[in-house]
Amino acid sequence: MSRKIRMGMVGGGRGAFIGGVHRIAAAIDQQIELVCGAFSSDPEKSRLSGEDLYLPAGRVYGSYEEMILREKELPLGERMDFVSIVTPNHVHFGPAKMALENGFHVVCDKPVTFSVDEARILVKLVEETGLIFALTHNYTGYPMVKQARDMVRDGKIGKVRKIVVEYPQGWLATRKEDTDNKQAAWRTDPDRSGMGGALGDIGTHAENLAEYISGLKITEVCADVTTFVEGRRLDDDANILLRLEGGAKGVLHCSQIAVGIENGLNIRVWGETGGLEWHQMEPNTLIVTQLEGPAIHYRTGVGSDLSPASMAAFRIPAGHPEGYLEAFANIYKNFAACVQARLAGTEPDPLHTDFPTVYDGLRGMIFVEKVIENSLGTEKWTAM
Amino acid sequence: MSRKIRMGMVGGGRGAFIGGVHRIAAAIDQQIELVCGAFSSDPEKSRLSGEDLYLPAGRVYGSYEEMILREKELPLGERMDFVSIVTPNHVHFGPAKMALENGFHVVCDKPVTFSVDEARILVKLVEETGLIFALTHNYTGYPMVKQARDMVRDGKIGKVRKIVVEYPQGWLATRKEDTDNKQAAWRTDPDRSGMGGALGDIGTHAENLAEYISGLKITEVCADVTTFVEGRRLDDDANILLRLEGGAKGVLHCSQIAVGIENGLNIRVWGETGGLEWHQMEPNTLIVTQLEGPAIHYRTGVGSDLSPASMAAFRIPAGHPEGYLEAFANIYKNFAACVQARLAGTEPDPLHTDFPTVYDGLRGMIFVEKVIENSLGTEKWTAM
Amino acid sequence: MSRKIRMGMVGGGRGAFIGGVHRIAAAIDQQIELVCGAFSSDPEKSRLSGEDLYLPAGRVYGSYEEMILREKELPLGERMDFVSIVTPNHVHFGPAKMALENGFHVVCDKPVTFSVDEARILVKLVEETGLIFALTHNYTGYPMVKQARDMVRDGKIGKVRKIVVEYPQGWLATRKEDTDNKQAAWRTDPDRSGMGGALGDIGTHAENLAEYISGLKITEVCADVTTFVEGRRLDDDANILLRLEGGAKGVLHCSQIAVGIENGLNIRVWGETGGLEWHQMEPNTLIVTQLEGPAIHYRTGVGSDLSPASMAAFRIPAGHPEGYLEAFANIYKNFAACVQARLAGTEPDPLHTDFPTVYDGLRGMIFVEKVIENSLGTEKWTAM
Amino acid sequence: MSRKIRMGMVGGGRGAFIGGVHRIAAAIDQQIELVCGAFSSDPEKSRLSGEDLYLPAGRVYGSYEEMILREKELPLGERMDFVSIVTPNHVHFGPAKMALENGFHVVCDKPVTFSVDEARILVKLVEETGLIFALTHNYTGYPMVKQARDMVRDGKIGKVRKIVVEYPQGWLATRKEDTDNKQAAWRTDPDRSGMGGALGDIGTHAENLAEYISGLKITEVCADVTTFVEGRRLDDDANILLRLEGGAKGVLHCSQIAVGIENGLNIRVWGETGGLEWHQMEPNTLIVTQLEGPAIHYRTGVGSDLSPASMAAFRIPAGHPEGYLEAFANIYKNFAACVQARLAGTEPDPLHTDFPTVYDGLRGMIFVEKVIENSLGTEKWTAM
Incomplete structure (x- = not known):
């Protein structure tokens, strides 16, 4: 049973x-x-x-x-x-x-x-x-992120040329680690966080999102990593130039000193024939632009030409906003379906295998390491 | 235990x-x-x-x-x-x-x-x-709706003068009840829905929201209720003038033939010294306007001057959007806390009694009845 | 020469x-x-x-x-x-x-x-x-308003069912007429303004915009006109139900006591197969909705399927925002072209005859008169 | 006279x-x-x-x-x-x-x-x-850009830490220079444009805006300049890391291959105690963020605490949008006032000297030269 x-x-x-x-x-x-x-x-x-x-x-x-x-x-x-x-x-x-x-x-x-x-x-x-190993790069769980990935994969914007991905936050603009804020304390402590501060905490989300949507791997980075808050032991800001497979270029910047910004993960991707824009804080909209003609605002659950992965990633009709927790839950839902299939001795529906894995985890670790290596060194580009 | x-x-x-x-x-x-x-x-x-x-x-x-x-x-x-x-x-x-x-x-x-x-x-x-009886007028579960109610109650916008509340949807712009859409079928069937179509389904949410935020009861209505889709047996659109306690005036309109609108519940309230604006489809923002000076965009969980009820109504830090399901869950959460208190023989925290009850249900039924009575009759205003 | x-x-x-x-x-x-x-x-x-x-x-x-x-x-x-x-x-x-x-x-x-x-x-x-007589109902001079009118006329949203037009402002929320504000003084003075306050000043813009875009005349009004600010001699707020030719219904509300609202003229029109939405304060966007599929955001000057009247109404490439003054100038530009044609003894290009005239002026005067008559009387609907 | x-x-x-x-x-x-x-x-x-x-x-x-x-x-x-x-x-x-x-x-x-x-x-x-020499870096003519500059100068956001300035456009995503588009032809021709393509045309606007608002000079650049469109003789995209006076860091990216983007000049500046955000395509809003508390949306002409330069830069009341042409006109207006003063043998009002000059022009030329030098070379940072 x-x-x-x-x-x-x-x-x-x-x-x-x-x-x-x-x-x-x-x-x-x-x-x-x-x-x-x-x-x-x-x-x-x-x-x-x-x-x-x-x-x-x-x-x-x-x-x-x-x-x-x-x-x-x-x-x-x-x-x-x-x-x-x-x-x-x-x-x-x-x-x-x-x-x-x-x-x-x-x-x-x-x-x-x-x-x-x-x-x-x-x-x-x-x-x-x-x-089965799932890594909670939860932002890939949003329906409109899946829609974006599927549109790129299906050639809807042509060959990708440029990616701008950013993740500003403001909550560490002051020495919050000196208050009783536990989250701040361990995130700014190299013994608990690792070599990256903002870079590890949110930069990896940006990196993962860019690779997920574009289907392209970052091949080189050129970085300027900074600790703005005095006495802090890890970075709280990073500006990075990206080069990706196939000649695409990009910018990734993340920050935890962007005063007043809540959780500003945003991505824009431009290809030869179209563009995509998605904002985490308004996650149910995906703006699609074209060479000629007006922008089209795709919305979670609206219309008949959304991709299957996008359609499988929400629970309630359009206009009843689902958010961060539901996107996060999509990882658990797919993971659970894969475990159920394993228990039943069957293969999971391919739609259910759509969650980040240990390989994404490895990419993230390499990203942090290479960005910091580049930022500390004098060479312009560091391969990753 | x-x-x-x-x-x-x-x-x-x-x-x-x-x-x-x-x-x-x-x-x-x-x-x-x-x-x-x-x-x-x-x-x-x-x-x-x-x-x-x-x-x-x-x-x-x-x-x-x-x-x-x-x-x-x-x-x-x-x-x-x-x-x-x-x-x-x-x-x-x-x-x-x-x-x-x-x-x-x-x-x-x-x-x-x-x-x-x-x-x-x-x-x-x-x-x-x-x-204990909870009615799921779930839109009052949003943190920024609670913030709005608390700001009105605390005099932050002065005596209320005008309310504009609206609830357009587009999903019944065609005869969806003739397809296999079960939701459409019973909602357009007077034997299962009652005397109101759009009016009962979503008009009551708008009415409830207006009374919840303003703290004022609607005293009179003047209405034009319409069935636009041919052959439909219940209304799919209503335009209503409101008069409320204390001399406030208002407009309430709802529709299920507003093509392309997902779930557009919005409310604006203007008092003698300030104004409020909230949109269900971007629920974590509450725009507050003043007699002089710029608009302030309150956000779920941002800042130290949010009301206790607002602060109790979200789960994760600002910028990680919570939506419809979490607002709905707030009713269950408060209801559960009240039941727990009952089991424990104690009084619930007053914050936990903040959910719609059978009295809200009665108000809604009176609203539907009076609006339809007014719309069918010739008198200009009908008391409710 | x-x-x-x-x-x-x-x-x-x-x-x-x-x-x-x-x-x-x-x-x-x-x-x-x-x-x-x-x-x-x-x-x-x-x-x-x-x-x-x-x-x-x-x-x-x-x-x-x-x-x-x-x-x-x-x-x-x-x-x-x-x-x-x-x-x-x-x-x-x-x-x-x-x-x-x-x-x-x-x-x-x-x-x-x-x-x-x-x-x-x-x-x-x-x-x-x-x-030649031009009346400066300037809001019809915006390119996206012309686009909206042309799309309705060309059947792009089907037979019009519902119009919601609104014009809130906040600048007269207090007794500004007692300060040295000349604009406030004459606008609240029946000897200089006429029988309408907010109704004449901005309500007529809303009425004109609704008739311009929809191509339908308002046939009946049911109104609640209010003076909120004590001692003021003319109305500063009006809520109005509309009936229009062809069975369309509508809501028009205007106010000068909507604290903090600058100049909020907005209109939404829904037909049998589509919808339109335009906001004066972001005038270069026209949102078009459909029965199925995502919303399309038309923008001034973007794309090849904009109407000729829309294309003739801007001066600089898309994304370089033109605003109120340029829309106003479109009336003068067209008027001047008609006068030039008269001087030359030729007929003007039909695109140049696209400006409000004395007939729009007459409609506006009738609107104010009938709304006030209805608001003061007991009959539900007043023909206009 | x-x-x-x-x-x-x-x-x-x-x-x-x-x-x-x-x-x-x-x-x-x-x-x-x-x-x-x-x-x-x-x-x-x-x-x-x-x-x-x-x-x-x-x-x-x-x-x-x-x-x-x-x-x-x-x-x-x-x-x-x-x-x-x-x-x-x-x-x-x-x-x-x-x-x-x-x-x-x-x-x-x-x-x-x-x-x-x-x-x-x-x-x-x-x-x-x-x-008198005025250079038409017209974007500094917007009231909210002046407000931003004045707020930074007056310490309202504390010492500047980070600037993100961007200027994507999409109009050159294809070989428009092969059509009869004159603008495209000369802008992509090194004999008429100079050494910079997108960089000279719009990158200089971004550079000028960043220095104008922050009051800080860019001291070093690290750049990746690209020509995406095959056969084009000048760059159509650039991603640049910035270092500025006082230890501030930044990102500047500009593009003319960002398909579907009209004229997306945007800037964000974060200081130790606040942040600013401005978008050229919605130019009458300036979003100001704080360490604690909600974001404040300053608007052209709204409120009594706007700076004198901001208040001098618009013509009509709030909510009647002024745009690109009016911002451009502010340069001519101030320039004309300075010429009038010269004719009259008087000193101009300091507010009227607020326009870009030949020195801004020189900065822009140095910027283009150094960015291209860095992009072609192997050193990580190039001073400017």
Whole structure:
């Protein structure tokens, strides 16, 4: 008999941010059940978090190691089917590796690891185990982002010439890490975030979005990475020139000192015969431009010529705005469908395999490494 | 020990629309568990729908009567705590009445009943039983709608002079009821919808929103109600002049023949010293205007002077857009908190009592009745 | 040999508003030369205003009567070709009538006269003399308004069903007439404005725009006209239900107490197969909606399927925004071309006859009269 | 006695674009009179153009040399006061130099010359002669651009950290230079445009706008300049990293292959305590962001805290949109006031000296030269 997929969570205890997002995203489509968790490295905090989530005490663990080993002993169907990893960056690799080694599928927050080397190890493990690995580059979950990708792939704007992708935020314009803001504290700490600050946190989203929509890999970067806020130990701003496969050029800039900007991920792509424009803060519109004639404003769910992937990515009729959580949920929904297919011994619908994977994670790690290498060096272009 | 609130659903089987919305809205905050349902008047369809939702067969019923009686026999904590009614309008009253008479709290879709008389009976029952009754006028669940209401209440725009509220849609511009569109079929059928077409379906949302934000009751209406699509049996368009308490004036227009408009619920309110503007399709912005000086664009979660009700109504940081489903979920979240308080024998936090009730339902029914009476008659103004 | 058309102005002296607008509008296309004026009823003020405008003293007159009689004595080619009347409403009829009676073409600001009767007299005079009479309902001069009219006329949205036209402003939300604001003073004074306040000043623009774009005449009105600001002698707000030829319905609301709104003339028209939306404050965009498929954003000068009238109404390439003054200038440009044709003894290009005339003026006067009659009476609908 | 300033034009004959813009801009405020011209290097075409403009035949010249020499012989007050140069780039230097050498003030289109060396010669000549020289970097003429500059100067956003300025256009996405489009032909021809294509045509506008608003000079550039359209001889796209005085960083990108974009000059500036955002295609709005609290949408003419320069730069009340031509006219208006002051032997009001000069022209030439040098070379940063 069919059942919901069972999730165990690493991280996301009281006071965390992204863990709650993952739980909502997993809950929205009612295909996933939270059955256990190691919500904090502090066992008492993990226990209290489990209570908040109405979990039985026996399924709330003091560490991810304990969770993985104990759950593995439970019968299939009772034990968790996958691990969701929502910790700060430096605690992605450990649980991901151990989960894969013990036969659990994985959903992991981004960036995938702390270093390129760790990312390569995970790639190898995923390939060896054949387990399902989703990385929550959630912005690719929006219907109009999928529509954009499909239009580029189908030649609707011709060969891509130029990409402008940007991700300004303003929340770290001051020393928020000196307040009690936990998010700010670990994101500006190289021991927990890795070598990239804004670059790792949001620059990788921009990089992933550009490659996802254009279908082109970035081949070279030329960067100017800056720490504007005095005393901060990681970058809070980056301006980057891009070169991509096929001769396309681009600009990527991201910032966490863009005062007053909330979460301004935007992308524009111009090809030989058309253009695309998408704004994360108004995500249900995709503006399509043409060589001659007026701009067409595609909208989530409006019209009969939207792509299948776009049409599969929303839940309610046009004009009832879906947002960030629903886009995030699309990753969980597709991931769950793939796990269901695995349980049933079938192949998933190709539409359901449309989520970022460990390979996207590796790209992101290389991107951060190469951008910082270029910014610190004197050569103009660095290959990636 | 604390536990999730337990929901039984009436309606919402395969092919329905609003039932799925209710289930998502109930799931988002992970405070509510779907435990049983009578999903269709067709028992086989109900059974299949229950399977889709991973419910045990024994908790899937062939009728709401059966569900209410059988669940009542289960022990508290196992049985459902409340009924969620998501059927077409003509099947609201029956299950709502029976649920209340048997001690179950109720969440009911709008309009609350088929007639004013039925609505009055429910009001009486709610008052007599003291049970909790939420009506899903979901647009009042948006953070910026709550902010607007709070700013009016706190005098930020002075005494209200004028309200313009509008709700155009285009999806019924042709005879969609002749296709296999179930939503169109029952909404244009007086036997299932009641006396109002567009008026009942969306006009009541506009009326509710205007009264919610302004804090003023509509006192008189002057209306021109039209059926544009040939052969249709209910109105698909209405233009209405409003008079409200305290000398305020207004315009309310709604339509389902506004070709190409998705879900255009918008409201503007002008007082003696300021103005407010809110658009459902860009719901996280509230534009505030002043006698002198520039317009201020309030945004969900931005800044320190947002009202407590507004701040309690979103889940993720500014710029990560929340939409229709999250606003809808706010009704369930508050309702669930009230039910939890009842179970715990305590009083709910006043912030949690902020959801539409059976009284809003009665207002809506009176509005539909009076608008149609005015439109058919020759008198200029009809009191309501 | 060809020469510029010669303009004499009535009104528009120091401190006036609309006179300066007319002079800029006449200057933009360099087809019209200001040669004389009676800029004020105060001869000294008229004289100073003439100096400001670099006019020779001998062509600056103390009254419009003097100007018309004296100019008439000058040889053709030296004397003015037409009179531009930019006085408050109560001084439109006099100079217009005298100009026509003495063989001068006329450009007149709106509303055309003080009363319906005066308007009828001017209609008769224009018909008898065959002189050219332009009324500056300037909003019809925008390229995208012409595009909208042409698309409706050409059946691009099917038979018109519904019109929503609105004109909120906020500048009279307080007793501005008690300050030294001359514009506010005469506009709120029934002896200078006529029977309509906001209704005459801006309501007539909305009425004219609706009839221009839809090609339909308003047949009945049902109105609620209000004076919100205490002590004010004319209306500052009106909400009106419309019925139009062919069964179309509509809403027109205008206000000068809409705090913080600058000049919010907007119109939406829905037909059986499409819709149109235009906003005066973003005038170079026309949003066109369809039964199926995405909205198309027409832009001034973009694409090859714009109508000839639209293409003739801008000066510079797309994206270099033209605004209010250029739209206003389009009336002068077309008027000048018609006068040139008259001088040359030829027929004007039909594109050049596209400007509002004395007949539009008469419609506006009837509109104001009937709306106020309805608002004061008890009958629901008043024919117009 | 006061009189209008008298303009002689070089270029701008039939079929030209920018000449017409200059004539409208000069006409709008009625302070300038076109009295003569050498409209084309083809004398017959110049003659016909003069006829179009109602000029007497004797004041229409076959070459700029003839015009300057012959006009110089006329008495002051009859002869032109200044030369307006609206030719393609390679014919800026000649007439500008000769005009200055013969005592005429100059308005010149941008870029100021063909090379940095020529620009330096003009700087020297302006300094030696003391004549007035305006360069039509017209985008600085917008009221909200002046407001932005004044807010930065007055510390309203704190020390500037980051600038993103962009200027995408789409009109040269195909080989338009092979059609009969004259604008395309000379702009893509290095013999007439100089070393920069998009870079000179629009990149200089972006550079000028960034320096104008921020008050900071660009100190280093790192560029990737591209020709996307096959066979084109000049660049049609550029992506540039900027470093500015005081440690500010920036991105400048411009393009003429951004399909479907009309004239997308946009700028964002973030300082330590605030941010600014302005879009040329919606020029009457300036969005101001803050560390805490909502965004404020400043609008042309709205409110009492706008800067004097901003308040002096519009003509009609808020909400009556002024656009490109009015912004352009602000340069002519200020220039004319300075010439009037010179004629009167007085000092101009400092507000009237707010227009781009020959120094801005030199900056632009250096910018183009250094960007291309950097793009062709291997060093990462090139000083400018």
